[in-house]
Amino acid sequence: MIESKRRAIIFLLLALLLAAAAGYLTLQKVRELNTDLGTMVNVYVAGTDISSRSVITPDDITIQSIPQKYVTDEHIVNTEDLVNKVSVIPLSAGDVLTRNMLKEASAVTEENNRLVTLLSSERVFFDEQLEALDRVDVIVSTRTDEGNKTEIFMRDVKVAKVAKEDGSFSGIQVEIALEEAPELIHMQNYADSVRIVKANVGLSQGVAEAVDEAEETAEPAEEEAAEQPEEQKEEEKQEEKKEEEDEKKEDEKKDEDES
Numbered sequence: 001m002i003e004s005k006r007r008a009i010i011f012l013l014l015a016l017l018l019a020a021a022a023g024y025l026t027l028q029k030v031r032e033l034n035t036d037l038g039t040m041v042n043v044y045v046a047g048t049d050i051s052s053r054s055v056i057t058p059d060d061i062t063i064q065s066i067p068q069k070y071v072t073d074e075h076i077v078n079t080e081d082l083v084n085k086v087s088v089i090p091l092s093a094g095d096v097l098t099r100n101m102l103k104e105a106s107a108v109t110e111e112n113n114r115l116v117t118l119l120s121s122e123r124v125f126f127d128e129q130l131e132a133l134d135r136v137d138v139i140v141s142t143r144t145d146e147g148n149k150t151e152i153f154m155r156d157v158k159v160a161k162v163a164k165e166d167g168s169f170s171g172i173q174v175e176i177a178l179e180e181a182p183e184l185i186h187m188q189n190y191a192d193s194v195r196i197v198k199a200n201v202g203l204s205q206g207v208a209e210a211v212d213e214a215e216e217t218a219e220p221a222e223e224e225a226a227e228q229p230e231e232q233k234e235e236e237k238q239e240e241k242k243e244e245e246d247e248k249k250e251d252e253k254k255d256e257d258e259s
Helices: 002-037 181-190 203-258
Strands: 040-046 061-067 085-087 102-104 113-119 124-126 135-144 147-165 168-177 193-199
Touching: 113 147, 113 181, 124 168, 135 181, 147 181, 147 193, 168 181
Parallel strands: 124 193
Antiparallel strands: 040 061, 085 102, 113 168, 135 147, 135 193, 147 168
16 A cells, blocks of 8 residues: 555656646747747728728728737838828728728819829929918910910919928929810920919909909900991991982972973
């Protein structure tokens, strides 16, 4: 009995030692894996289906944790990186958001409008620095065989964005109708001078209305002036006809007297 108990105690101690050794080795292995993978990091994924070119909202995203080892610079870990962004491809729920699939949302407010960039150059001049949402007039000067010509090419154009180079103002992006974009780009490339002048808010529109009103007022005046010679000719004809009738009556009267 004593020998049996002694063996049992020895086996129990060996089992405890082996269990402790196995637990220690397992803990070490887990620590090594954690060190290799790193801590868990929250990244943003699509929480629902997101169509391409639609602005991403907080309701469209959710958080997913992945090991630090697998996090790259392309992963989105900050919500500020999603402000005013759209996806260039359709996304399904659970898709990881990365920088290469996102782009800045367009500042165009109308579907049929386009942004055209005007940078300061030998042809393009700015009278002053501009800010987003300013309004500008575009004045164009050209040289032709018929002579030099300077005219207001566009009025009251919205400035959508401001371009800067090394922190200094370098140009603007204007929002214009799609049909007007080729004309402005043509002038930008081939006109002798394109001058961008800041317009007072609401003033350019008032000036345009005043010009239109003046043109409308001038049209009847021009028509009246054109009609006036015809009226004068008609009056002259009537006077000549009246004189002829008077002369005819006098001749008839003389004939009667002679008879």
